[in-house]
Amino acid sequence: MSNSAELASPAARRTPPKGRTRRVPLHILLPSLVAAAAMLVPLFYLGLRAFEADPQTLANLVLRRRNLDLLLNTLSLALGVVAMTTLMALPLAWLVVRTNIRFKRLLTILGVIPLAVPGYVMAYALIGLGGNYGVLAQLTGVQLPRIEGYFGAMLALSLYTFPYLFLNLRATLAGLDGNLEESARSLGYGNREVFLKIILPHLAPSLMAGWLVITLYVLGDFGAVALMRYEAFSYAIYTQYSGAFDRIYAAWLSIMLLAVAASFVMLDSLVVKRKLARVGTGVARPVKPMRLGRLRWLAYPYLVLIFGASVGLPTLILGYWLVLAPPDLSFFARVPGTFLRSAGAALPAALLSAAFALPIAYLTVRYRSTAATLIERSAYIGYAIPPLTLALAMVFFSLRTAPFLYQTLTLLIVTWAMASLALALGPIRSALLQTRPNMEEASHSLGHGPLSTFLWVIFPRLRRGILAGVALVFVLCMKELPITFLLAPTGYTTLAVTVFTRTSEGMLAEAAPFAAAIVVFSSLSVGFLLTKEGKR
Amino acid sequence: MQKNVIASATLLSTLLAAPIAAADLTLYSGRGESMVEPIIQQFERNTGINVNVRYGDTAQLAVLLQEEGQRSPADLYWGQDAGAMGAISQAGLLAELPDDIYEGLPGIYTSETGNWVAASGRARVFAYSPERVSEDEYPESIFDLTDERYEGRVGWAPTNGSFQSFITAMRVEYGDERTQEWLEGMRDNGAVTFRNNTTQVQGVADGEIDFGLVNNYYLPRFLAADSDYPVAQAFFAEGDIGNLVNVAGIAVLESSDNKDAALEFIRFLLSPAAQQYFTGSVYEYPVTRDVIQNPELEDFDRLLEVSPQIDLDDLEDLEGTLNLLRDAGLL
Numbered sequence: 001m002s003n004s005a006e007l008a009s010p011a012a013r014r015t016p017p018k019g020r021t022r023r024v025p026l027h028i029l030l031p032s033l034v035a036a037a038a039m040l041v042p043l044f045y046l047g048l049r050a051f052e053a054d055p056q057t058l059a060n061l062v063l064r065r066r067n068l069d070l071l072l073n074t075l076s077l078a079l080g081v082v083a084m085t086t087l088m089a090l091p092l093a094w095l096v097v098r099t100n101i102r103f104k105r106l107l108t109i110l111g112v113i114p115l116a117v118p119g120y121v122m123a124y125a126l127i128g129l130g131g132n133y134g135v136l137a138q139l140t141g142v143q144l145p146r147i148e149g150y151f152g153a154m155l156a157l158s159l160y161t162f163p164y165l166f167l168n169l170r171a172t173l174a175g176l177d178g179n180l181e182e183s184a185r186s187l188g189y190g191n192r193e194v195f196l197k198i199i200l201p202h203l204a205p206s207l208m209a210g211w212l213v214i215t216l217y218v219l220g221d222f223g224a225v226a227l228m229r230y231e232a233f234s235y236a237i238y239t240q241y242s243g244a245f246d247r248i249y250a251a252w253l254s255i256m257l258l259a260v261a262a263s264f265v266m267l268d269s270l271v272v273k274r275k276l277a278r279v280g281t282g283v284a285r286p287v288k289p290m291r292l293g294r295l296r297w298l299a300y301p302y303l304v305l306i307f308g309a310s311v312g313l314p315t316l317i318l319g320y321w322l323v324l325a326p327p328d329l330s331f332f333a334r335v336p337g338t339f340l341r342s343a344g345a346a347l348p349a350a351l352l353s354a355a356f357a358l359p360i361a362y363l364t365v366r367y368r369s370t371a372a373t374l375i376e377r378s379a380y381i382g383y384a385i386p387p388l389t390l391a392l393a394m395v396f397f398s399l400r401t402a403p404f405l406y407q408t409l410t411l412l413i414v415t416w417a418m419a420s421l422a423l424a425l426g427p428i429r430s431a432l433l434q435t436r437p438n439m440e441e442a443s444h445s446l447g448h449g450p451l452s453t454f455l456w457v458i459f460p461r462l463r464r465g466i467l468a469g470v471a472l473v474f475v476l477c478m479k480e481l482p483i484t485f486l487l488a489p490t491g492y493t494t495l496a497v498t499v500f501t502r503t504s505e506g507m508l509a510e511a512a513p514f515a516a517a518i519v520v521f522s523s524l525s526v527g528f529l530l531t532k533e534g535k536r
Numbered sequence: 537m538q539k540n541v542i543a544s545a546t547l548l549s550t551l552l553a554a555p556i557a558a559a560d561l562t563l564y565s566g567r568g569e570s571m572v573e574p575i576i577q578q579f580e581r582n583t584g585i586n587v588n589v590r591y592g593d594t595a596q597l598a599v600l601l602q603e604e605g606q607r608s609p610a611d612l613y614w615g616q617d618a619g620a621m622g623a624i625s626q627a628g629l630l631a632e633l634p635d636d637i638y639e640g641l642p643g644i645y646t647s648e649t650g651n652w653v654a655a656s657g658r659a660r661v662f663a664y665s666p667e668r669v670s671e672d673e674y675p676e677s678i679f680d681l682t683d684e685r686y687e688g689r690v691g692w693a694p695t696n697g698s699f700q701s702f703i704t705a706m707r708v709e710y711g712d713e714r715t716q717e718w719l720e721g722m723r724d725n726g727a728v729t730f731r732n733n734t735t736q737v738q739g740v741a742d743g744e745i746d747f748g749l750v751n752n753y754y755l756p757r758f759l760a761a762d763s764d765y766p767v768a769q770a771f772f773a774e775g776d777i778g779n780l781v782n783v784a785g786i787a788v789l790e791s792s793d794n795k796d797a798a799l800e801f802i803r804f805l806l807s808p809a810a811q812q813y814f815t816g817s818v819y820e821y822p823v824t825r826d827v828i829q830n831p832e833l834e835d836f837d838r839l840l841e842v843s844p845q846i847d848l849d850d851l852e853d854l855e856g857t858l859n860l861l862r863d864a865g866l867l
Binding site: 064066127128226227235236238247324388392395396399403406407482485486488490491493497498501502503509510 | 562568569570588589590591592593596597599600602603604607609695731734735738761762862865867
């Protein structure tokens with residue numbers, strides 16, 4: 001990856017030569033290997049269950065034409081969501097980072113809130129909007145057709161996954177060196193050329209990371225897809241577990257889904273990763289924000305549209321549920337305790353996830369090799385595997401190797417971290433790509449050890465990426481369901497579990513305070529994390 | 537900062553699960569917290585036995601119990617439908633229950649294998665739109681719904697557990713061929729697929745469909761929130777398979793080391809106090825006649841009249857049902 005011209009320095013003789021032959025330090029190698037090994041647990045479990053299958057039934061199940069339909073449905077859904085989220089996230093990131101638009105912090109927090117909306121709540125919000133007894137019809141008398149099927153699933157998924165892309169792009173844009181663009185302009189580049197030739201290539205890694213994460217999310221999502229009645233692959237897996245109580249064929253379906261996911265992960269590595277760190281001397285300068293001028297008249301309606309749909313709509317539906325049947329106060333009394341249970345597990349999981357993502361990102365960016373790439377790619381297994389399957393694998397594994405861990409918070413936190421490692425990896429990797437290796441070398445040559453180099457040289461530059469990673473994982477865990485159902489300590493009811501058990505019983509109004517709590521508290525936490533960004 | 541401190545404190549206190557005392561019961565409940573929590577608390581007050589409840593999806597918990605096998609920490613499993621109870625029973629995970637548990641229960645509520653028991657009942661009904669459906673359009677039998685006049689007007693939920701139990705009952709009663717015919721007839725008649733009962737009731741209200749095939753207790757909940765809700769429901773003709781009564785069942789795990797307390801819990805669920813709660817607050821049917829009937833529900837005796845006579849243990853072949861549904865392209 002990095003082969004910038006080395007200056008012959010006295011230190012160069014003491015430090016080993018750079019390049020592929022460099023030894024990877026243990027504090028980077030070990031955690032990376034631990035993470036990769038953990039990812040083998042669900043694979044082993046799937047293999048074990050898959051071989052229990054009866055070949056005849058298996059052939060009927062795996063070689064059905066319907067699987068092909070499911071696959072095509074899934075792929076077209078993923079494609080639609082990727083296109084839609086890019087349309088939403090790219091201009092938003094641009095506006096927030098590169099223009100003089102007002103209320104930037106508020107816009108940023110608004111851009112993250114949709115992430116906190118549980119998928120089924122977003123789906124209910126869209127479904128409840130239309131129809132002749134929907135919210136709109138009741139409030140205004142206007143009748144929309146019911147939003148459902150492909151369009152509904154695509155819309156719901158896009159509305160709560162676009163923040164993944166937004167956060168990735170925002171971190172990268174903010175870290176870009178203004179000098180680059182300035183040089184380009186001095187060479188006579190126009191706005192468009194600067195964007196196409198300078199900015200877009202620099203955005204490529206975070207675009208790809210965001211697209212990959214969103215695609216894998218779409219592959220595994222069940223909630224919104226099922227409510228919208230769109231038959232994708234994940235739907236069939238869920239049906240196997242929930243209809244047939246069957247682990248064997250579900251394992252086969254999970255293997256098929258993983259194969260699809262793996263092909264996307266491989267596709268991602270085919271994208272040429274050019275060197276993106278700054279070279280040359282001088283200090284990186286933030287870009288002077290562009291004056292919006294007349295673009296304002298385009299920007300504000302766009303923001304209203306995006307946030308109206310992604311934040312306003314779920315808020316509206318939750319408010320409507322609350323008004324429809326105001327819950328008695330005892331419900332509100334239970335929200336804080338339930339929230340603490342949610343956050344008490346989600347926060348450590350987010351920190352753990354980032355703690356492992358950091359060395360893996362390091363390994364792939366600074367010590368590139370085939371093995372490093374393999375380790376990094378394995379991190380996606382936990383994220384791509386359907387959560388229910390991952391949870392069952394962990395049940396199997398812990399009961400046989402460490403029964404004392406079974407149904408403890410520790411196991412839940414570890415599993416959540418496994419499921420979300422890939423999420424934390426994206427922003428951290430992008431941030432690392434923007435820091436020059438010779439900063440570290442300079443620090444080493446001045447006699448700083450790896451730890452102080454990391455603390456004083458690297459961490460300040462990765463802060464944004466790490467915080468973004470932590471925020472993403474935290475919010476995901478706050479609304480996570482299947483793993484919580486199976487692995488949380490008995491009686492450890494989280495907000496998400498409460499919301500789900502109530503909406504599925506048809507008690508929409510009783511679920512509202514808890515759903516609102518997920519959205520509000522997750523947003524507050526993310527807002528809190530983002531305010532920590534700027535301080536050095 | 538303060539939040540972090542609180543979170544860390546919470547974390548430390550629960551990082552390793554508190555050891556569960558011997559007198560405690562662990563219950564895996566596929567039934568929603570808001571429905572069963574009051575009754576569990578009542579049991580705790582009555583007996584002093586502490587019940588740790590793991591709430592989850594009925595099917596997911598059934599799969600979890602299979603994965604745990606003999607290592608399961610659960611003493612009791614409370615599932616939403618006979619199919620799930622049958623699956624766990626077939627996997628050999630359930631302890632046998634003493635005969636006196638079944639005394640005085642109507643026939644529709646008993647399991648022949650004797651290792652699980654129904655705690656409450658739910659009838660299948662058709663929900664309909666009083667605005668768009670005239671009285672002469674009420675279907676006599678669920679088999680009528682493949683007629684042309686119902687084209688594109690009926691909703692169903694092929695992936696829903698209650699619906700699948702009903703299909704299993706249809707197979708038991710009429711055979712695979714007739715069931716397959718009905719499924720394909722419905723499909724070709726433009727039956728609209730929904731995820732579950734709730735969304736079907738909403739679909740009727742929204743004008744998307746005129747009829748939905750649902751459990752009896754969803755609509756009363758909508759009506760409790762909004763008395764003008766534009767949906768009604770009714771039974772098919774007497775004895776029609778469309779009126780199948782499905783049950784929520786409770787069982788003791790073979791791996792339980794606290795079977796006496798677990799049995800005590802089951803007896804409590806079958807007691808008049810608990811049964812009164814199920815019918816009064818949850819809009820389900822009781823398993824005994826010793827309770828005051830809920831006026832929102834059809835009369836209990838009428839239910840026994842219209843419901844088809846099916847042995848719950850015959851509802852175990854879910855795999856066959858899924859195959860039929862797959863062949864019809866519905867799963």
